[in-house]
Amino acid sequence: MGSTAGGDDGDNRAGAGNHHPVPHRRNHGDYLAMRQIVLKEPRHLSLAEAPVPTPALDDLLVEVKASAICGTDQHIYTGHTPVSYPRVPGHEVTGIVHGAGAGVTAFKVGDRVIVNPNLDCNNCERCLLGRENLCVNAQLMGRDVDGTLREFLTIPQTHAFKLPTPLSFEEGTLLQPLSTVVHAQIRTCIKPTESVAVVGLGASGLMHVQVSKLSGAYPVIAVGRSRWKLDLAEQMGADILVDAGQEDPVAQVRRLTGGHGADVTIEAVGIPETLHQSIKMTKPGGRVMGFGISPKPLPSLDLYQMYLTEMTLIFPRATTRADFQRTVDLVESNRLNLKPLLTQRYSLEEASLAFKFADEEVSKVLRIVMTP
DSSP: OOOOSOOTTOOOBTTSTTOOOOOOOEETTEESEEEEEEEEETTEEEEEEEEOOOOOTTEEEEEEEEEEEOHHHHHHHHTSSOOOSSBOOOOEEEEEEEEEOTTOOSOOTTOEEEEOOEEOOSOSHHHHTTOGGGOTTOEEBTTTBOOSSBSEEEEEGGGEEEOOTTOOHHHHTTHHHHHHHHHHHHHHTOOTTOOEEEEOOSHHHHHHHHHHHHTTOSSEEEEESOHHHHHHHHHTTOSEEEETTTSOHHHHHHHHTTTSOEEEEEEOSOSHHHHHHHHHTEEEEEEEEEOSOOSSOOSOOOHHHHHHHTOEEEOOOSOOHHHHHHHHHHHHTTOOOOGGGEEEEEEGGGHHHHHHHHHHOGGGOSEEEEEO
């Protein structure tokens, strides 16, 4: 959807006018240059040419086939999450192995791959203990280093996974956010027959609905304000729907759980108000997962009340390689429905249009995916 890039006046902004894409130069079948999207300052994206990177020892050269935009990318685009400029945004990506550096043994040219964009040092105590998501030297592609909105990228072979056969490249971009959901659910230890309330029905919230059902939770209560997202949650297995725009979500969840509150509440919005609501709708002894990432501090927290109710707050971060592999295995089991989460599609040249749409039409977006 949207128009192609450029303009007759030489404007090289992604998504502006009718400018022709930067040409691909080849030498004996190999690319010498590629196109990439560069964020020069908040809300200013440009289509630029750059050299194709050379894979180092143990690195893969991946030809990008699809890259999606999530809330983190939007925060970087708008400037709410500061980065060093210029920066290539994006971190949810799939592609094909185009080349490899010395030492690569797990992949071959032509393999379809999904990338784990959370880069770690593999050397600190946390990495050695399998908690590389908490690496002291962690870097996220698209935030701390250049990201995935380009035609080629290099990645350590330890951060690539083979894309499950049933998935398209576009659907495959959802495995990265799904891996953070899987990691969060493992940390929260949802048990069969426990009641779960999912507050916020964006792409991640809808993934939580599905994974909670697979964990045996009952009932799974989907809490949201958008009718079409509530309907989608029902299609994805939610047992009960609560329209937070029409009724008090705290009172409804407590009523639906016999007055006790949910065993587990998953906050997937990322604002202080919904975190407070999530705490109030959780039963004594229950767990609250703060999955939504909020740049705003929590104004107040009644610690004494939390002591009286022995409540547990869990704030999972990113994912681990082990949980990413579990996610790949889960998708291969064909028990999840991911396709409806892709709501808009754009080309790389239309990046400005894609980010603008995501910024201005939040209620219509679950995931936007872009292809070169």
